[in-house]
Amino acid sequence: MPIEFSKKLTAHDTPIPGVVLYDLPVHGDNRGWFKENWQREKMVTLGLPDFRPVQNNISFNEKAGTTRGIHAEPWDKFISVATGRIFGAWVDLREGPTFGAVFTAELDASQAIFIPRGVGNGFQTLEDCTAYTYLVNDHWSADAQGQYTFLNLADETAAIAWPIPLDQAELSDKDKNHPRLADVTPMPPKKTLVVGADGQLGKALRKLYDGDSSVEFAGRAEFDLGSDEAFSARNWKNYSTIINAAAYTAVDAAETPEGRRTAWAINVTAVARLARAAVDHNLVLVHVSSDYVFDGSAKVHTEDEAFSPLGVYGQTKAAGDAVVSVVPRHYIVRTSWVIGDGTNFVRTMASLAQRGIEPAVVNDQIGRLSFTEDIAAGIRHLLETGAEYGAYNLSNDGEPQSWADIAGDVYELSAKPRDAVTGVSTAKYFEGKAAAPRPLNSVLPLDKIQAAGFQPRHAKEALADYLAE
Template sequence: METTPIPGLLVVRLDLRRDPRGWFKENWQRAKMVAAGLPDFAPVQHNLSFNGARGVTRGIHTEPWDKFVSVASGRVFAAWVDMRQGETFGATFWIEMDPSVAVFVPRGVGNSYQTLTDDVAYTYLVNQHWREGFAYPALALDDPTVAIPWPIPLTDCEISEKDHHNPILDPATAITPQRMLVLGGDGQVGRALASEFPDAVVVGREQLDVTDAAAMAAWRWRAHDVVVNAAAFTGVDAAETPEGRRAAWAANAEAPARLAALAREHGFTLVHVSSDYVFDGTSTAAGGYRETDPMAPLGAYGASKAAGDLAVAGAPHHYLLRTSWVVGEGANFVATMQRLAEQGATPSVVDDQVGRLTFASELARATRHLLESGAAWGTYHVTCAGEPQSWADVARSVFDLEGRDADDVTSVSTGAYAATRPGLAPRPARSLLDTSKIEATGFTPRDALAALREHLAR
């Protein structure tokens, strides 16, 4: 794999196996090439361009997708121009290509070639479908700014009428880079993601309702390389009602399935936030539930999240982050205990549900880590670190940090608490999630108590 002056444009030297009959090559071999450093770009279309005579010149075309280009027969002079906004706008690279050379061309880089022999078959894989009647950006072959040194003068070449009229380089028409899209931006995790990724497009339900199939279909998904789904129906108790069950299924199961299908169609990476409620809480494993443990939700909310997990796993490029006991900006258990501590209350809190807090900022940090580290696609458990605690333990920590006596918090069993709360949904008794998988990628979870102290001080 060879890098070039254009970021992301990579040259691949292919192994030609020759014998008296001719040659054979693996033109695209996903496992080997990804291991060697090529992006796993998920091609969906394979195109061949046959050129009968020497001197045919095509380009400079800048379609909004990645390409893997090579030559099946003959020889070409190939050239590329970076048409993306940024410091390398207008950067160029050229090389002679025969069947032993291939080039990965990232979205936003103009692609062109000139045949140096007769009977050239130029081949390319792309990860978006070409659409008839849609105008794609292009650049003049003789643009003096980029000054491509065509071996054969363009005046002696066969060029299409359309390519004769392509415009010259203009920064005003530079291709806008794809941006992350955060769904559910008005929730706790969404707000944390907005802070962690200030350049992201962040939308709440008013801007894009993930349960609205028509709105989802109309969104410009090609503008995004990463979509983070922090939108969810989180009413655990409300999900047990007929209306709530339908709402939970629409947001937590159908919407992720729709996003997974869109990820397959448009090629973006899907990051999805899920819950410990997909488990029944009966595991006695010291470290907690692992990613490979079977799901067995207790209630309607957990069932809807489990269905969403199964759907997201169908996206080619996905990170599924399961978490527990989320705390961020907005209504949550810690905020409630802080308010009660300030009001002088003496609450009764369950002491037989055990887990670990996860601050929304920790989920956002884990998202960045997975995206930037190149970690393997799949499911990861993300919580803060430290000793497991019950909800009563957390409440006492909040009271202590707020200057109240921790003994002002009274312990109560889940059964006794449920007896005073009709309609309370079942909850996992042990919500511990094993984080060793994400730790193996180089991520170190923050200590829960230290994060709680910082959260309350802020």
């Protein structure tokens, strides 16, 4: 059957999520033909994942009827025919609702197909001297074979209609003995690693992902961000995503010699290690930023505002953001005034209210609270929806308030008089104290993350829920 020349590069979805069939432009004349088998820029523009192939393999098959598979390897594959023609069969062997889904198609040299990790690949040659090529994004090794998932070519559930009956085809003994679908252990998804999992945000992420075996949590004891050995010892091939919930947040202590060193070690040096792992292994890196990367002089701080930190803490957070921004697949989630499971402003005010203390609270710093429950939910939304990579502001919604306003809300919700709270300026509050400079305006507009489909709760609703708990 002759190859169809001059097709337009076109993508066709299939019943298996992530499996995409491509028509390839083939240019021919009296000498033969030429095609761009893999062209990163054009194919990524068309929607093919930028899966960063590292190895190209060719299977040469001497006779029509040669049948191979069904093998699901722990890497992505871009498959095409160099010469000849095949009948391809692909079965979803990943954990999930599409386990067992089947797609078949005949391919010649004018077509290619992208097969994600965990989808079983099998084919049967329809012509003699057929060459079948694999472009893969991990290096083959004998150890990797232990992570394969196999399905029998003759499985009755998949019911693949092989053009040449299997009893007349050329098969290996190994392929004949693979398990039926009922006996196949599905390939689990790659994992998400949450580092800094014992802090306020880490605890919220633990609660949100409770029961999800694909999410792994590591506190300082399980993963030391300051250790090169911790990074080199981990098999990053088993992961797709890192969520960095670790940070040094002692704003005032960061101004001391010891605090400065610690802030830079955790907020910058450790982040650079995470960024290097993400770049080397094509991982998504989620990093949590702060309103302190700005000096507070703008009315609102959009995601693309230039950094202007006032103190050491803000400087280290800005440096960490700059490092993460060069990771091709990253989310920088910028928050303000974080409240979660741990010592924080709301708990302090609630305690003062219960003890009948009438505090003086700063009234010229303006912003919104960011409850860790909402930050965690926003992170999950960005990851699950595949939102465009980049920076996103994420606080709770509602009218911006001062710390004194929020303290008044806490007192009212604690059945105490609002006027027990006295407002004072930042300058007055810190007079005579060793304190880091603070931005007076920390308002983060939420337009971008709302446009991505996530709506944080109103801050007052979240505050009432938090105090009720």
